[in-house]
Amino acid sequence: MQILSSIPDLRAALKTRSRIVFVPTMGNLHAGHISLMQQARDHGDTVVASIFVNRLQFGPNDDFDKYPRTFEGDCEKLSAAGVDLLFAPTETDLYPEPQEYVVEPPAIQNILDGEFRPGHFRGVATVVLKLFNIVQPHAAVFGKKDYQQLMVIRNMTRQLALPIEIIGGETVRAEDGLALSSRNGYLSEGERAEAPRLYRQLNAIRSAIKNGETDTAKLEKAAISALTAAGWKTDYVAVRQQSDLAVPKNVDAPLVVLAASRLGSTRLIDNIEI
Numbered sequence: 001m002q003i004l005s006s007i008p009d010l011r012a013a014l015k016t017r018s019r020i021v022f023v024p025t026m027g028n029l030h031a032g033h034i035s036l037m038q039q040a041r042d043h044g045d046t047v048v049a050s051i052f053v054n055r056l057q058f059g060p061n062d063d064f065d066k067y068p069r070t071f072e073g074d075c076e077k078l079s080a081a082g083v084d085l086l087f088a089p090t091e092t093d094l095y096p097e098p099q100e101y102v103v104e105p106p107a108i109q110n111i112l113d114g115e116f117r118p119g120h121f122r123g124v125a126t127v128v129l130k131l132f133n134i135v136q137p138h139a140a141v142f143g144k145k146d147y148q149q150l151m152v153i154r155n156m157t158r159q160l161a162l163p164i165e166i167i168g169g170e171t172v173r174a175e176d177g178l179a180l181s182s183r184n185g186y187l188s189e190g191e192r193a194e195a196p197r198l199y200r201q202l203n204a205i206r207s208a209i210k211n212g213e214t215d216t217a218k219l220e221k222a223a224i225s226a227l228t229a230a231g232w233k234t235d236y237v238a239v240r241q242q243s244d245l246a247v248p249k250n251v252d253a254p255l256v257v258l259a260a261s262r263l264g265s266t267r268l269i270d271n272i273e274i
């Protein structure tokens with residue numbers, strides 16, 4: 001696996017490559033990321049990953065400074081997964097001057113996670129568009145674990161007519177149901193044992209809707225109460241339409257249940273489609 005940090009070097013290395021599939025990451029890779037790399041391999045000839053902890057998508061009280069950076073271990077995992085090229089720019093490589101031109105997503109950036117992390121999706125869309133311009137992939141893979149992020153990127157790609165196929169990768173879970181996430185590493189032993197409750201609550205909502213419950217607000221409230229009783233501090237539990245993340249007009253449309261909740265100081269997000 002070739003590892004490059006400068007934009008001109010990367011462009012030169014990719015010049016003769018065919019059908020490039022790109023998987024952007026912020027590093028601290030786990031089995032969820034590796035499954036995205038495998039999916040990328042199935043969709044093209046050249047798999048390019050990136051590792052860059054993007055300051056633009058972190059708020060002032062977010063975990064930018066303590067975000068886990070495990071570069072050497074990540075390189076071993078990517079190499080073992082058959083990734084051809086890793087782009088790992090420094091902040092100066094990617095942002096040699098203050099990034100004043102940005103992608104401002106529409107109203108979707110202010111709901112759900114965007115309500116609690118103002119500016120987050122602007123930072124994500126900006127870095128992803130910049131990475132797309134640098135790598136110029138034919139396709140790119142993003143995990144469904146960040147469901148709203150995937151939708152922002154899909155919409156941006158479509159509306160800006162970028163010639164890139166966006167592929168959604170399924171969430172990988174631990175045996176007890178907890179969605180794999182770099183932030184799980186922040187959990188204490190006790191919190192880690194408690195953490196699968198979030199997924200159980202999402203499943204309870206899915207089962208209730210499948211069994212005919214139509215009052216989604218009641219289900220959201222019940223899940224928040226159950227989490228609160230177990231010591232969680234919940235930002236949202238929301239049943240939404242898969243198509244646009246709007247509140248559903250009826251429960252027969254394809255739905256997704258999304259949640260963000262804090263266990264101690266760790267904010268976990270998860271979702272399941274119905």
Ligand code: PAF
Nearest residue numbers: 024025026054124127146
């Ligand atoms: O999902 C992530 O890891 C990040 O948001 C991304 C897409 C790499 C952009 O920084």
